[in-house]
Each structure stands twice: as C-alpha cells, then as structure tokens.
Amino acid sequence: MKTDLRLYGFMGETEPESGLLPAVVLSQQKDLYRVICENGETSARVSGKLRFAAERPEDFPTVGDHLLIDYQRDGESRIEKLLPRRSAFQRLDPSSSGHAAQTAAANFDYVFVMQSLNQDFNPRRLERYLTLGWQSGGTPVVLLTKLDLCGDPELMIAQACALAAGVDVLPVSAVTGEGLEEVRALLAPGKTAVFLGSSGVGKSSLVNALMGSEVMDTGGIRQDDDKGRHTTTYRQLLLLPTGGCVIDTPGMRELGMWDVRGGLEESFADVTRFLGQCRFSDCTHGNEPGCAIWEAIRDGQLSRTRWDSYRKLQKEAKYADDKEAFLRDRQQKHKSIAKYQRTLKKSGKVKY
Ligand SMILES: Nc1nc2c(ncn2[C@@H]2O[C@H](COP(=O)(O)OP(=O)(O)O)[C@@H](O)[C@H]2O)c(=O)[nH]1
Ligand SMILES: [Mg+2]
CATH class of the missing domain: 3.40.50.300 (P-loop containing nucleotide triphosphate hydrolases)
Incomplete structure (x- = not known):
C-alpha cells in the first residue's frame, strides 16, 4: 500500500517532475537524510546539482522539508529539489x-x-x-x-x-x-x-x-x-x-535570535500600537516631549516591563543584523588592505 504523504502535511501542491517523487524529511544526521515517500521510508542525500545550486545554509533540507527525490529502491535516493517552506x-x-x-x-x-x-x-x-x-x-x-x-x-x-x-x-x-x-x-x-x-x-x-x-x-x-x-x-x-x-x-x-522583527510585531502588539504616535516622527522614546510610549506607560495603558522586554528583544535582533554587516565590512576591509599592499609592493615602495 502506498504511503499517504498528506498525513505528513504534504498537500500535493506541486506537479511532480518527470520521474521524481514527492518526499518529506523525517530526520537528518549530517549529510544523510531519512525521508518518506509513497513507497515508504528511504535514506537520501542531496544531489550534486542541488548542492551546487545551494547558496546559503538555509538552502539545504531539514526535518519537515518537502522534497522531490529520485527514488532508488536499493540504496540511497537522491534529493533533487527542495520545495518552498510554509514555515521554518x-x-x-x-x-x-x-x-x-x-x-x-x-x-x-x-x-x-x-x-x-x-x-x-x-x-x-x-x-x-x-x-x-x-x-x-x-x-x-x-x-x-x-x-x-x-x-x-x-x-x-x-x-x-x-x-x-x-x-x-x-x-x-x-x-x-x-x-x-x-x-x-x-x-x-x-x-x-x-x-x-x-x-x-x-x-x-x-x-x-x-x-x-x-x-x-x-x-x-x-x-x-x-x-x-x-x-x-x-x-x-x-x-x-x-x-x-x-x-x-x-x-x-x-535557537538564537535571528531575524525576529516580524515576530516582534505580533507578539508585542500591545506595545507596537503606540509606535508612530509620538509628536516627533523620529522620537527615540528617551525623554522627548510628546512621546506616546511614555504617555501610555504613565496612563497605565502600557506596562513598563513589556516595553523593556520589547526594547531588549529589538536590540538582540539588531545585534544579529549588525553582526552580519560587521563581518561583511571587515571582510571588505581586509580585501582593500590586501589590494593596497599589492599596489605598494608593485610600486616598489615596500619590500617584503
Ligand atoms: N511529574 C511529571 N514529570 C514530568 C512530566 N513531563 C516530564 N516529566 C519529567 O521531567 C523530566 C524531563 O522530561 P523530558 O521529557 O526528558 O524533557 P525534555 O528534555 O524536554 O525532553 C523527566 O524526568 C520526566 O519524567 C509531567 O507531566 N509530570
Ligand atoms: Mg527530550
């Protein structure tokens, strides 16, 4: 009997490409995946083509992912395609x-x-x-x-x-x-x-x-x-x-904080509803006059603890962002230093 992948949340949203079977990832140990398809469970690895096309770590399959595989009855199947994720x-x-x-x-x-x-x-x-x-x-x-x-x-x-x-x-x-x-x-x-x-x-x-x-x-x-x-x-x-x-x-x-900006909006709706209501559009919610946040805290419409938590999580999210930018900048700087050193060397101004 064929396995019904709908039980695993696969709703058949894609047209399987010729010869490939839809599959769901059950577990992963390093490069080796355990997946389930209509023929049951099988071991699988990412194909060379998919590995080559993957630009970021997120492009590799993980538990719960929906895939298209080249099914092998004996031996390991090949993961040819990672289907879009609805949550991750x-x-x-x-x-x-x-x-x-x-x-x-x-x-x-x-x-x-x-x-x-x-x-x-x-x-x-x-x-x-x-x-x-x-x-x-x-x-x-x-x-x-x-x-x-x-x-x-x-x-x-x-x-x-x-x-x-x-x-x-x-x-x-x-x-x-x-x-x-x-x-x-x-x-x-x-x-x-x-x-x-x-x-x-x-x-x-x-x-x-x-x-x-x-x-x-x-x-x-x-x-x-x-x-x-x-x-x-x-x-x-x-x-x-x-x-x-x-x-x-x-x-x-x-799990570290990565990009939580979207999530913050929803889990802190009680806080964010006051944002954008200050007298000054660039209010930093420090001690500017007409700050809607501090007015709400004084009136008891917003809890101080919630505001502090929001600020803290916001800072963490920013830090994750900044860290990425920081590393990029640093890499860029190293590159330009190396370039500068090469020019110096060529010009004969320095000897190594
Ligand atoms: N009394 C009680 N103990 C529980 C309950 N759930 C888990 N435990 C105990 O808490 C400990 C940790 O549970 P575990 O399921 O291994 O936690 P995990 O690390 O989150 O997977 C174990 O000693 C469990 O027996 C519960 O509902 N009641
Ligand atoms: Mg456990």
Whole structure:
C-alpha cells in the first residue's frame, strides 16, 4: 500500500517532475537524510546539482522539508529539489561562529512553546519563545507542562494568558494525561507541531504520551550527543496514532535570535500600537516631549516591563543584523588592505 504523504502535511501542491517523487524529511544526521515517500521510508542525500545550486545554509533540507527525490529502491535516493517552506525555524549555525542562519525545522503548523509549571516558568523567556514562534510562520500555542507537580497553577496560567494574547494556553501533564485531549485536538491529520522549550521541560515525555509508547528517552539524557545515544537524534518527525505529527528536534535548544522583527510585531502588539504616535516622527522614546510610549506607560495603558522586554528583544535582533554587516565590512576591509599592499609592493615602495 502506498504511503499517504498528506498525513505528513504534504498537500500535493506541486506537479511532480518527470520521474521524481514527492518526499518529506523525517530526520537528518549530517549529510544523510531519512525521508518518506509513497513507497515508504528511504535514506537520501542531496544531489550534486542541488548542492551546487545551494547558496546559503538555509538552502539545504531539514526535518519537515518537502522534497522531490529520485527514488532508488536499493540504496540511497537522491534529493533533487527542495520545495518552498510554509514555515521554518532559523537558528544560528553553531559551526559558523554564530553569523549564519541554518534551518532547524520546516513546514510545521504549530509551535508548542513549552514551560513547566513547577520550576521553569519564566515570563521573559515565554515572550522570547512567542516571538520566535510568530516569526517562524507557524501558530504558537503555549503548553504549560507538569501540571501534576503544581499545587496552584492558576496564577501562572493567568500570567501566560496575559502575555500570550490571542494564543491558546494549555496546561498539560504527561503523567496524568490531563490536557492531552486538547493537544490531540489541535494535531488533526496532516497537522504538525514543533516543540520549543528548555531541556527537561518535558518535550520527550509529551511525545511519548501522545504516541502512547516510549519512543523517546526521557530524563535529561543529552539530546545532541554526537554518538546518537538518544533516539531523538535518529527520529525527529513522528506520525502520531491520531494522525498529526510532532517534531522534537535536538537543534531547537540552541535557537538564537535571528531575524525576529516580524515576530516582534505580533507578539508585542500591545506595545507596537503606540509606535508612530509620538509628536516627533523620529522620537527615540528617551525623554522627548510628546512621546506616546511614555504617555501610555504613565496612563497605565502600557506596562513598563513589556516595553523593556520589547526594547531588549529589538536590540538582540539588531545585534544579529549588525553582526552580519560587521563581518561583511571587515571582510571588505581586509580585501582593500590586501589590494593596497599589492599596489605598494608593485610600486616598489615596500619590500617584503
Ligand atoms: N511529574 C511529571 N514529570 C514530568 C512530566 N513531563 C516530564 N516529566 C519529567 O521531567 C523530566 C524531563 O522530561 P523530558 O521529557 O526528558 O524533557 P525534555 O528534555 O524536554 O525532553 C523527566 O524526568 C520526566 O519524567 C509531567 O507531566 N509530570
Ligand atoms: Mg527530550
């Protein structure tokens, strides 16, 4: 029987090119991919042509990506084409000393922003995750985990709801199963969720609870262990018995702020609605007269903490931008220094 790729979120939006089959990436270990196509699972590598055409690290496939492959029944298939992504997480590529983006997961519908109710709950981090969530193109959903360990979750739930305006907030327990029905209801067939949360928050436990079996190791085993000790490094996109999919990728932990400007607009709508309303169009929101931000803070229409958080995240986003520009400038400078030295050498003014 042929595998129905619609279960993996592939809606057949493209005309397959002659001889190529649509496929979805289940996992990746360096250059080797595990993908699923109508004939089932197969190993695959990027073709020479696609590798040659790839200009940036983002142009390489990642977990959740939709592809066209040259299927080989025996041996490795070849990935010939990467199809457009409807959502993606960029993270700073650790091998590039933090100045290039890399895609960590693609084509998900929901971003499960996870914090635990017993010790991990941190409003500032929640804001950061929500911003990243919006920016990815997915819909964030807040999952407050370990409900069974928290005697009085009401305050934290209310706090999360206040920060995450317009976003569902679901308290869950992987141990008692409370709240799992609400999570399953979101993950209808063809829908995919990706998890965003610190180590130990309960991502793998939730995957196991949703799967109904122990597919993931839990309990703080290092997830990005190169030796592949952890099952997460092997299997990253999982099909749930109820039809939806989850992505629990080890790379999500190192997510840096990349370009969050789009996400900031949405997760800080309560702040941005006051922007552009100051007396001076170039107001820096310092101590100029007629600053709409400070008026809103004084009137109690805008919270000071929210304004500070917004400024902080904005600065981080700018830093990521600037770092790129900085490196470009530096490279340019080195080039012109080298050119200048060559001219000097030719003119005989200096001897090396
Ligand atoms: N009591 C309780 N413990 C949980 C729950 N979810 C996870 N844990 C525990 O928290 C620890 C970390 O969970 P794990 O799923 O490995 O977190 P991950 O690092 O985010 O994948 C493990 O010891 C789990 O048993 C929960 O809902 N209730
Ligand atoms: Mg885990």
